Amino acid sequence: MLETSSRLLTLLALLQSRPAWPGSELAERLDVSGRTIRNDIDRLRELGYPIEAVRGPTGYYRMGAGAKLPPLLLDDEEAVAVAIGLRAGRGVAGIEDSAARALTKLEQVLPHRLRRQVTAVHEAVSEGPANTGTNVADPVVDAAVLATVAAAIRDSELLRFEYSAPERTDSAPRRNDASAPFGDWPVLVEPYRLVSWERHWYLVARGTETGQWHTYRVDWISLRMATNRRFTPTPFPGGDYTSFVLRDVATAGWKVHARITVLAPAQDVLARINPAVGVVEAVDESTSVLVTGADSLEIIAVYVGMLGLDFHVTEPPGLVEHVRTLGERYLRAIR
Template sequence: MLDTSARLLRLLSLLQTPRAWPGSELAERLGVSGRTVRNDIDRLRELGYPVDATRGSAGGYRLGAGAAMPPLLLDDEEAVAVTIALRTAARGAVPGTEETSLRALAKLEQVLPSRLRRRVRTLQAYTVAVPADQPAPAVSADVLTTLVAACRDRERLRFDYLDHAGAPTRRIVEPHRAVNWGRRWYLVAWDVEREDWRTFRIDRIRPRTPTGPRFAPREVPGGDFAAYVSGRVSSAAWRHYARVTVHAPATAVIERINPAVGTVEAIDADSCTLVTGADTVRALAVHLGMLDFDFVVTEPPELVTHLRRLAERYNRSTPPPH
């Protein structure tokens, strides 16, 4: 009986990986016959695990989704990772999920082996989260779930939205991804009426139901949703913009910045244009200096003035050559 129970647990562990297992491979892994594998599959189904079977060269057994959540088997690293994630969620990463995360965390920690419980408690005792300098905008878990479901199902969304100035608008979009950047969540979507890509703060979205018709997915500019959001969000916050000629190949400049800092356009093999910005001209000057390449700035005038002042200051700070 012990051998059978251990074999069922091993079989369940294999089936929980996201792939189809041919019966012959399962039999080899478990060291039993194909008939025993089929009998064990039937036992798992009787216990409530929905095991799907498909025929053909790419077929086999796979654990499917059922009407109820069956027990999961986690290896050591998975159990620790899930525990850490639940602790993070319990701190309010997505407001509205704290209580649920704590309940799940209590259930998981109750069954953790002592060796894993010690690892988790050590992580908890010797790691400190620095509070954000500003509270994160509250994002409803229900709203977030509604948005990502529409992304998954490729269904148009209608929602009320507060723009940057706080004015209410109504949007119809084709949602593609929800992106977490910094302390905020954003929805990347194709705005149907404006016929262009847009980025929306999820804490300002109030979805309207039902959802609309299905749509064909589009390719986001640049092909990277995270880079698209970081570029749009950072540039929207800039108070000062600069267009800088850098005397270095575009590839070399791109290696030293990320999309949140600016965009690079090649002029020729040895020079490029950097379009960047910051909240202050002082910050702009720092970023340009850290490039460690020669550059020419013609605008904005306040940045040119600040760079000249810095050049004079740096020149006075060093003794004249002998």
């Protein structure tokens, strides 16, 4: 029979390993009486663990939700997985400090053998630059904003926020709200899904008045007072939130957008890009238009050159200038 302290830890580990345990099964596992199990449950409750009891012939014990986070028992594999995940989390904008604090606490209590495993993985992995596809700094998203938006999605609660979309250098209209001016404006939406892509967070939501679906960058969102108003969810057309975000961002979700005439059939252009991150429009059998965007003109100028196809750029003026600069630079490189 286990000593009391060891038995309590074993009992706690069992309760945290699955949703429900009949008292008789716990007693059998720990080789004690049902009365001892009840006494041990009371001791754990005194230590702050919110253990609930469901009575009756099919009764059971389960770990409930408490007012504060009690100590959590992890097995070896779980502890190593959490530690590795927290190391990766330190590179996610908005939660670096929280992840670092949690990792420090965890590593302080890890047994030596497990700490060596975590350290071995960390030392064996080389991390590339956090930002490899743009010359613009990664946006920082407040973890509290993400949590609030996620809760509104979970509870089907209308979300109100100010949307501070930066001024665009091109003349294309925004699709977030055709009637609203550029800059800050109040938005009231039905939130449905958060999508993380290319170091950015996006909210897929439906307009309460128009019924139209839109994509909003979370780092451009400033939450306003909670609405406490529920809505009845509407099925999303097609059901693929991620593809919708990729398509919507290509045409309206970047700081800079461009329509580039490509001297090639639409199918040839589509074969060279991910169709979800650029919209290709056929003009005729030998010409098409690529609608794409990025957070800077320099990035578009580089990406369009990587198509490997002849193209023509007329707007925005800044993109024309960047393409001209790149062309002259490449010519100088071979003279």
